[in-house]
Amino acid sequence: MKTITTLVAVIAATCAVSAQALTQQPLTLAPQQVREWREDITFYRSALAEHHIDLYHTASKAHFDEELDRLVARLPELNEFEVVFEMMRITRLVGDGHTQFPVMAGPHQHFPLKFRIVDGDVRVFAASDAYGQYLGAELVSIDGVPIDAVLETLSPAVQPAENEYGLLHSLAFHLTVDNILYGAGITDEYGSARFVFATPDGQIAPEQINSVSMGDFLSQTTNVIERRSPFPEPDLALSDSLWLSTDQASRTAYLYFSSYPDLEDMTLFAQSVSRHLETNEIRNLIIDLRDNGGGDFYVGLALSSPILMTDSLDWNQGIYVLTGRATYSAAMTNAVHYRQLLNARLVGEPTGGNPVAYSELGSFHLPNSGRMVTFSERYYRLQTEVTHGVQPDVFIQPSRDDFLAGRDAALDWVLSDIRDGHN
Template sequence: MWAEDIARLQTLIKEHHIDPFLNIKEDNFDSEVNRLIKSLPDLNESQVEVEIMRLFRSIGDAHTSYDIMSGPHRHYPFRFKFFGKKLKVVDAVEEYTYLLGAELIGINKYSLAQLQDKLISYVNFVENPYSFSYSLSFHITVNKFLYGAGISEELDVATFKFIVDEKPISIEINSVSMQNFAKLGTHYVMLEPDIQYFDFDMPGINLAYLDEYKTAYINFDSYPELVQLQNHCESIRNKIQDSGARNLVIDFRDNQGGDFYVGLALSACIQNLDQLDWREGIFVIVDSGTQSAAMSNAAQYQQILNATLVGSPTGADPNIAAETNRFRLKNFNRGVSISKRYYDFTQAPSDALYPDLPMTTSWEDYREGKDGTLLELLSFIQGRDRKTELNPH
């Protein structure tokens, strides 16, 4: 049955991907498919799925991916986040909360660097080094991914190696259910700056006014439906207008995408607010979690809102195949996506949107509940505004 599903995936990619063989020659792709089908008798299910991930990864864009989480699976009980080159535990089930803040240095016999080298050909939802790190930090929690890639010798047990209080420790960890893992997040409670959002019943988009900085702040965390944005447009515009804001910050960090026409509708909603400083006062924050439609909207806002990009490089390539057709495997009912459109969002070749003002949140700030990136941006805005007040001409 796997042979039938894999052959079908081969056909789907050729029929539906807008440019499937930009990064791998068709003959080579076909050879890899045939090799996988011939090796099926020697592979367990986890190995088959990870090998399918390798096939999809060879296409080279994040929207062409195999969702290993769409079938039965379990997780190791941590959420990880990169701070520079260090991978930190930012959440854990109750049994392992003493590891919060610990640095992961390896799994089983592999160091973190070796894990990155071994898994780079398998991790899906990747377009550049930034989305690789972002996606890797999640995939290493998936039990059958580690097992299928040969990192673990057992399906539900692995030895995780950490640095705790400057000392290395190794702990044999059992996997937990998807339901228990789903309770974990990647955000500490952010205490600074103190943001009080207006009461909008709209998922994914929150608005606040930061009076000290004369700045309206839109946390664009995920994408609502277009009709939801349209229904709230007048309220958003009125709140910003009544606040007297001169600056606007739109935050796309950790937004992995949706319908970019919703983002365009938001820009249309606010574009008549003449009180805003449209020359220097519009900022968009991005990071490695800014992907798909969020990256698209960030690039569009640079142009149509004259926005300054702030933060760290996006996890999405601005000039690559995008949007998706979604399919389910006939026999195993796994989910796959295949890119169907192509956009050029920047004129110059680039693997990411790079910020005009690089700013990051350090581990020390994150641990203390400080949004270092936003605080640095607000300080920049405040300093610029004071300079303008002193030198109005």
């Protein structure tokens, strides 16, 4: 949970990889590449067994070794992307979200769309300017493969996926990754695919879309269907991923927290938040963790410490934490902390991370491919009951109608509860 930032840093570094270097169609492995991957898989097998706290807690050693042996035998007939997809699938057999063979830690490209799975539909919630007309549209197929079959193919491999909620989030993200779609045998060629959409007005729209580098993916997918802040402008902001806005009329503050800064910056920001809440006599505080995939939970505790000293807040019913399928690792842990320390009510979906699970991310690199592998070093029991995700106090299931209308059902419930005097 604390060391997930290691993976984030590696992923960020790959944004610099040029799209040009990835556009060549992958070929079946050459004999030298086969030998190198065999060495990598041998190293992977021994290093993972050495470093993981309990490698065979879900899949038996016999089954795990059998899958690796089968992959080694197939190497001469596979290309690089197919090998990576198989390594992802086999690593998923370990059965914990911090043990990964992350495609994002190597060169990768994305289609300039972002998806969300709502009421069983795969919907476009963000897109580049070229495809902004598909916001809200349902994804029907990719290169002729029906979307249900696409999801079935990807489900055993996408990461992380500690429970069904986290799986939905990971599936939606990996639908954008060109390498994965090609490696899984879904797309016909690398670099381009035919997406078919059903638009909200009932039209069927095919579109041939080219993939782009991750840097372009992040900068281009700026047309978004949803809203986040209930109030106009932030009063305090450390970054785009950590800021506070307030509404004087309802004496309510909304704190958006989607990634972790360093401890010093968080401490200073939290002190400013506490002073601002006290000065403005804020009674209600909403902490939004729905987009937070993890970091250092001790930094999250540094946020709560000054807030605990804020006497203006309604400590009986006025603290809320929004959670969802993307709330993972340290953010999941901090959701539990805030429920305990701040007397917060959790509202939204269960978290994508499990509160009783293997955790704390370690890593090593394969000697030939340089691919990163992560593993769990600890086991946490954040509650006595084993559940799929941290269960919210108020479960708000996102609906298709809410999504298409741009309504934030969980946030709307909280604001209504505040208006009604916490009835």
